[in-house]
Amino acid sequence: MKKNKTDITKRKWFQITPGVVSEILPLLCVSAVLVPVFAISLPWPDQTKKYLFSSAILETGAQNLVSSLYLGYRAFDTLGETVVLLTAVTGAIMIIKSSVHTNNSYTFSQQNVPSKTRMLRTELLDTVTGKLGPVVLLFGFYVMLFGHLSPGGGFQGGVVIASAIVFLSLGSKSDGALVLTKPGVLLWIEAASFGAFLIAACAGMITGNGFFTNPFPSGFPAHAYIIFLNCAVGLKVGAGVSFLCIEMIQNKE
Amino acid sequence: MIERCLIFLLFLTGFHAIIVRKNVIKKVFGLGIINSAVVILFILEGSRSGNSAPIIQPGVQDVVDPIPQALMLTAVVIGVCLTALALTLVYRLYTHSLSLHIDEIRRKIHDTTH
C-alpha cells in the first residue's frame, strides 16, 4: 500500500520523510519568509493622510475618506473587483449546473420527493425571516446611499442587500412569488447595474476630462457622481451574490 | 508586539490546515483563516497612526490612515469570491469521487486517467 502511494503521485523528497518533519518543515520555511514582515516596525508615513484630510472633499465630494479612495482616487481597483465578482459568480454557477446534468447515476434526491427546503421550513423560520427581510433591505439601501457621509458605501450596502434577498427567499410563504427572488430578475439587475457602472466610468471621456472622472461641470454638487457610482456598485454586488446564494439553496431540490 | 505574534500564529494555523488536513473542506477553512489574518494585520498597523475613524466631521482632527482600509475592503470581497469558487470545486470533486478525503480523491483520479 505504501509503495502504491509513492508510485501514484511521484512524491518529491520532502514528502517521503515521515510524519512530524513534513509538517514542521513547511511551517519553518514560511516563518523564515514572513517573520521580517511581522517583526519590523517602522514609523508610519503621514503625507497621504494629511493630503487626504485637506483635499478629499474638494476633489471628490465625499466626507468618508475610504469612499473617496475606492470611488475617487482608486476607482480602477473597484472596476477590477466587480469583474472578479462577476467571474466568480459566473464560474460557480456554471460548475454547479454542469455537474447536475452530467451525473445521471448519482442524484441527491429522487424525482418525486417534495423539495427538501420545503420540508425543513418551519413557522419560526417563515415568520422571522419573512418579517425581517424588508427591514434589512431598507437598511441595505440606506447604507448604500449614505456611503459618502457615514460608514458605508457600495460594497457594504451591496452585501447587506444580498443578505436581505436571501432572507426573503427563505421566508416567503408564497414559495418564491416575490419578484426580487426570481433568478431572471436578479440577472437583469446585475447586468444593468454593471452596464451603468461602465457608462459612468466612460462618461468622463466624452466631456473631455478622462476615464473615471466627474463628467458634471464644476457648479454641480460633486457628490452626485459618487452617489451614482455607489448605487451601481451596490446593486451589482447585491444582485450577483444573492443570485449565487439563491441558486445554491434551490439547487438542492 | 504581542498582537503581531498572535496574528502570525493565526496565519500559521491557516497554513498548517492547508498542508496537513486531509479533508478538503478543512483546507478551504484554512484559506479563509489566512485571509482573515492578513486583513487583521493591515487594519491593526493602519490604526496606529491616529485615534478616530476616517470620516471628516467638524471637530475631528486626528484621523486614522484610510488607505489600508480601502485596500482591505477589496481583499475581503475577493476572499469571499475565492471561498465560493473553491467550495463549488469541492462539490464537483465530491460528485465524481464520492469522498472528501484527499488521498481517495487522488487515487480515483489516478485510476481514471491511467
Place this chain on the structure above:
Amino acid sequence: MIILILALIITLSFYALQSRDLLHGTIALSAASLLSALLYYILHAPDVAITEAAVGAGVSTVVFVWVIRATKRKDDS
C-alpha cells in the same frame, strides 16, 4: 482588549479545524468572523467592519452550509 479578542479568534479557528463535525466548524468560523468585525470596529475601521460582518455571517456561512448539505457532514479522516 485587542489581545483578548485575538486570542478568542485563534481559539475558535483551532476548534473549527479539528472538530469532527463540519457544521460545528462552520459555526465556529462564523463566530470568528463576527469577532473580527468587532475588532475592526475597535480599531477605527467601520467600513471594513460592516463588510466583514455581512460577508462572514451571511454569504460565507450560507455557501459553507450548502456544501456540507450537498456532501458529507462528518470528517472521516
